[in-house]
Amino acid sequence: MPNAVDAGLQARLREHWDDGEIVEILGVIALFGYLNRWNDSMATTLEEGAEESGRQWLAHEGWTRGKHV
Structure with a gap:
């Protein structure tokens, strides 16, 4: 993914x-980018x-558990 x-x-x-x-801000962003990709690939249980x-904050935007069951 290109960096903007x-x-x-x-x-x-x-x-x-x-x-x-x-550097600290970007480190946190990079870490969570990695964790999001890992958890998506592994379908980590929520x-x-x-x-x-x-459900409370994101469901109105179309969020679902998806494969993370």
Whole structure:
């Protein structure tokens, strides 16, 4: 998947955070991108709390448990 971080976005990030903080932010984004792909590939079972949150906050957008049963 191509990365959409360009010079303009980098400049906007630096208005609010220093380089170390930006590295931490991007590290979290990268980790969750990895975990999302892993869990999707493995059809990881959802915990009850996560499923409840999905129904509460995302169902109106079309969210379902899908293969994560």
